Amino acid sequence: MFWARRRFAGADYGRFQDLLGTLLMAHPQMYAEFIMVSTETPDAMVSDYYVGVPMEHLLAPFEHFERVSESQLPMIIDSFHLGDATKEPFKSRFKFRHGTSGECTTP
8 A cells, every 4th residue: 555644734634535535436446445544633623644545646636745654654543534444454554542432542
């Protein structure tokens, strides 16, 4: 997979979530490899967003996103925005900061 990151305030990330969804629909056979997650920053209204795609050229329309390697991905995420959290591409890379009942899964 190929990954990129960008920091957004509020809902400014929305058009890129829509773009990722459009790309997913154009490549349904690889749906599990289209992922968007985010992590909170010290600024309450700002988060770091990560997008993952199965082919490198699909990152081209993600303006001002910075390419990141697998080792630069966060292991613990705060929000899941798009993808299939039940499949291996997601499950092998990420864990939620809070469990389904709201308990913290990190120390």
